[in-house]
Amino acid sequence: MSLTQKWLSIALGSLALASPALAQKATSKTDFHQWAPTPPMGWNSWDCYGPTVTEAETKANADYMARNLKDSGWEYVVVDIRWYVGNDTAHGYNEKNPDWNIDQYGRFVPAPNRFPSAAGGKGFKPLADYMHAKGLKFGIHLMRGVPVIAVQRKLPIKGTKLTADAIHSKEGQAAWLHDMYTVVPGKPGAQEYYNSLFELYASWGVDFVKIDDLSEPYHTGEIEMIRKAIDRTGRQIVFSMSPGETPIADAKHAQQHANMWRTVGDFWDSWEQLKEHFEVCNRWAPYIMTGAWPDADMLPLGRLGIRAERGDDRQTRFTPDEQRTLMTLWSIFRSPLMFGGDLPSNTPATLALLTNPRVLAVNKTSMNNRQLFRRGDLVAWTADDPKTGDKYLAVFNAQDQELAPTSAAAAKSPLINRQTPQATLDVDITGAQKLYLSVRGGDDGTAWDHADWLAPVLSNGTKTMPLTELPWQKASAGWGQTTLNKSVSGGPLVVAGKTYPAGIGTHANSVIEYTLPAGYTRFQATVGLDQAAAGQNTGGSFQALVFTKSPYQPAPADSVRVPVALADLGLAPGCIVQDLWSGRQVGKFTTEFVPFIRRHGAGFYRISGPKLAK
Structure with missing residues (x-):
């Protein structure tokens, strides 16, 4: 790099730190920001295949993109989490007996039973070559850190005399997936380990890396090691940090080290989550910068949940109006556009949503984006x-349609959370014709508000009737789908370590409506925070309410x-x-x-x- 180029790079870095809005206007032609001059656009396997996508499914989505989307600017095909596990499962990760695939230097490699072209030590190069031949780009998901199995086996770090156990710490390990340990910045061998990873990925022809458990909480040291390792390869690998919300206090650091970073946790086809994005996008708009994009997360559109970690095979739950809201907000905010649905299953309406040239032009080229x-x-x-x-x-x-105040409820629980994981409700419903079971979020800043209505029964003093035998009239959930005798995440109903055979799994905000049979005078149930939420790093919270009149205000x-x-x-x-x-x-x-x-x-x-x- 010449002295002039070095000066320009330093000056532009200072410009970004001083004024993120001005930094949209220019970046050095030699730095990594030029690798994503417009918000990246592509497909990611997570929303439809979770940790189980196969090579055939990846190619099918790539083929569709090449035929139908490439001319509109869509180019990345990204294989998401745990491509190195041969026997992973939908609706939750297989951590009991994972079939690891790892090389002699402690680096995960693709599972050949899922990605046959990777056999014989070829890695993802054949699949990347397939994408490149179609004019597309190839990406993979990684977890921050060094594999636990590499530490346990004391596998060598390429280019050193050290082994993986010399660079790790158990501190900071992800609470939701235990594949990796933290790589300790500054330890001998730490940078060399990340260098070896990206040497391998560059040799495969990888164009995009999404690195998880990196942005919230924010791991400054490992982010800087990753940046150095990518730059060292000389390959233009776009760097995406996940999940969110990335701390605003670290926004300027993110701008100077990554091409995109998450502004939220996992975003699904929930109106409540979409509505929250208006404030999130407003908060992050000042940090939009050419080559460094706040990422509002994937587009959960089209066909989702084929074998996802959560939810069942379905078309997006967003209405046509909500789908247009989503694409409009992501475009004027200039978020990266990563489609989450199964592309070959797209309807003409979904394809039209993704290829409108006037809308995409706003995402690609607009400036001074802001809430008016x-x-x-x-x-x-x-x-x-x-x-x-x-x-x-x-x-x-x-x-x-606004919710009725909690004072209008016939009964309400205390705040349910990890400290108070359950409560019992006993409600007089004499003369009622309707019953509404409502769950409202606890406003603790997390989206893990998984709620279970356990052993719900109607009674009249002489006989009882399980509510689970009565079909509901309507049921809504803030995330996922209200489910009979299962949690909303698809697993058993587990609260405070106990499994319940009968009940209803849902997620705040939720309303389940019943028409009551005549003669019943009481409703009883236990409400609890499902283990799918209570087992997470930050848990969740909600309040359960029972109404005998509509829980909504006039529309x-x-x-x-x-x-x-x-x-x-x-x-x-x-x-x-x-x-x-x-x-x-x-x-x-x-x-x-x-x-x-x-x-x-x-x-x-x-x-x-x-x-x-x-």
Whole structure:
């Protein structure tokens, strides 16, 4: 690197630290930011195949991308977690007797029963070559650290006289998967171990790495070792940090070491999680930077859950309006776009959602992306077209049917959490025609609010009836699907170490509605935090409520007018508005633009016209 190049790199790094918004405008042509000049776009196997994807399934998704998506900018095909385990399982990892595949230097290699082309020590090179021949790029998922099995076997670190046990610490091991130990920064052999990993991946032709258990909590030392190891290979490997939320305090460090980093935990097809993204994206917008992208997580669209860690085989639970909201927000926020569904199962509507050229142009090239206003649950975002000076405008209606206050409940539990994992409810339902079982989140900042209604029964003093024998009229869940006699994660109902044969698994926020048979006067149940949540690093919390009248307030209108003053966009009278989703011209406007926006829906527009005099 010349002195001029070094000075430019240092200057641009200082620019990013001083002003993340200005840093969108330029980066050095020699640094890793140039490897992702626009938000990466691709497919990831996690949402549909969990830790069990095969080579044939990966190729099928790549074939679809090459035929249908590549021309729109989609290019990465990413094999997610535990490709090195030959006998992993859906709906939870196999940690009892995993069939490890690891080389002599303590580096995981692909399981040949799942990836036959990897046999004979070829690794992922044949699969990467397959992608490259189609004009695509290949990525893999990794866990932070050194494999536990490498430490136990004292496998050598390539290029040194040390072994894996010399660089590890049990401190900081992921609570949710125990494959790896921490690599201790500064220990002899630590950097060499990461160097050897990325030498191997570069030799395979890997173009993208998603590294888990790295960003929340934030592991500064290992992030810096990974950055050095990638740069040392000379291969342009895009570096994605996961999961989130990455601490805002570490945003500037993330900008200078990674191409993308997560702003949330795992995001699924839940409206509650999608609605939370308005605040998350607003919080992270100042840190959008060319080549270093805040990542709002994958797009859980299309067919999901074929063999996922959570949930069952299904089409996305997002409504068409919510799907458009998702794509609109991710595009104007300039999040990376990683599709989670099974591409060959796509409907024409899903394909159209992913290939709209006007919408994708905002994601690829817009600047000065920011929230314009939030009025309750009516939200507007804006950005600039750097070529024409036109304004982009996204308008959202995130209004919900509001829940009734907890004071309206016939009974309510205390806060259920790891410290108080269960409670018993005994409710007088005399004369009631309806029963609503409601679970509301405990607002502890985690999404692990797995709730179980255990042994629920109706009685009248002389006879009893298990509620599980009565079909519900409706059932909602904030994540996953309300499930009879299983937890929402698909496992048995386990609370405080005890397994229950009968009950209902759900997830906050949830409402389960029943029409009651005549004559019953009491409802009884135990409510508990399922072990799937209680066993996590931070657990979860919720409150259970029983209603005999609707737990909702009257519904808001299906659509509302959302006024946007053109002056707030810096525009003078006489502006032309184009609908980006349809391509149609909406009309010419003088002082304000007032679109109708459906509940949970979005409008997306280009506004052209004279600018206000400064």
